[in-house]
Amino acid sequence: MTNAVILIGVGEMGGVFARGFLRTGYTVVPARRGDDLKQLAEQHPNPALVLLAVAEKDLHAGIASIPAAWKAQLALLQNELLPSDWQQHGYDNPTVISVWFEKKPGKDAKVIQASPTFGPQAQMLNDALSAIGIPAKIVADADALLFELVLKNVYILTTNIAGLAVGGTVGELWNQHRDLAKRVAHDVIQIQTHLCGGTHFDTHALIEGMVAAFSGDLEHQCMGRSAPARLQRALEIAEQATLAVPTLREIANAN
Numbered sequence: 001m002t003n004a005v006i007l008i009g010v011g012e013m014g015g016v017f018a019r020g021f022l023r024t025g026y027t028v029v030p031a032r033r034g035d036d037l038k039q040l041a042e043q044h045p046n047p048a049l050v051l052l053a054v055a056e057k058d059l060h061a062g063i064a065s066i067p068a069a070w071k072a073q074l075a076l077l078q079n080e081l082l083p084s085d086w087q088q089h090g091y092d093n094p095t096v097i098s099v100w101f102e103k104k105p106g107k108d109a110k111v112i113q114a115s116p117t118f119g120p121q122a123q124m125l126n127d128a129l130s131a132i133g134i135p136a137k138i139v140a141d142a143d144a145l146l147f148e149l150v151l152k153n154v155y156i157l158t159t160n161i162a163g164l165a166v167g168g169t170v171g172e173l174w175n176q177h178r179d180l181a182k183r184v185a186h187d188v189i190q191i192q193t194h195l196c197g198g199t200h201f202d203t204h205a206l207i208e209g210m211v212a213a214f215s216g217d218l219e220h221q222c223m224g225r226s227a228p229a230r231l232q233r234a235l236e237i238a239e240q241a242t243l244a245v246p247t248l249r250e251i252a253n254a255n
Helices: 010-023 039-042 056-064 068-073 082-086 123-132 142-166 171-177 177-197 203-216 227-241 246-254
Strands: 004-008 026-033 051-052 074-077 095-097 115-116 136-138
Touching: 004 010, 010 026, 010 074, 026 039, 051 056, 051 068, 051 123, 056 074, 056 082, 068 074, 068 136, 074 227, 082 142, 115 123, 115 142, 115 177, 123 136, 142 171, 142 203, 142 227, 142 246, 171 177, 171 203, 177 203, 177 227, 177 246, 227 246
Parallel strands: 004 026, 004 051, 051 074, 074 095, 115 136
Antiparallel strands: 095 115
């Protein structure tokens, strides 16, 4: 195995990880949009890690494009990520990180809380982020990772969808519209449970975790540009699974 890290996607998030890998002594090999990955895999057949850091809309195409030589080294990061996203492509145990920092153009990375990671190359991700002052943690097992992924999804979907109704920041959402936030979160947890094959999640623990994340950046805006699409996607899943999700439907009807 070489000390090369293949970075697929060299945007803001990829740039953060690239800096961390360089700081920890790895050679970063960028794979840009349009690059021939098979040719790159011939040049670097046994890298230490292959990090897929593409946009949400490109996630599945990105996973499907990974050359066979790199499959054991694949690491994933993305919003709304769940095991079904990699299992449908034949992966059982990739390295996965749930990212709890954001990176905007021209600004330093803004940390909300430590980013949990799990999988064969979890230590590499942990070390890379730690080297540039971004907290990360390795979770104990796949069940703990699943909880962390669902928690991030509950945070994103609850804040985005509730934001369609009330706007504002996550601090304002919790302090001024707590009942709405809880009702949206309960609907979102129903959907996450369905997407995870009926796995039971501790609703109280998920909401507590969401509130803890709120406290990491109380001024974080609830509603991003993706909020309407997230609500639409959530309702489509609910329809297919015959889930009631009354609060999501109320917000959709009002918007």
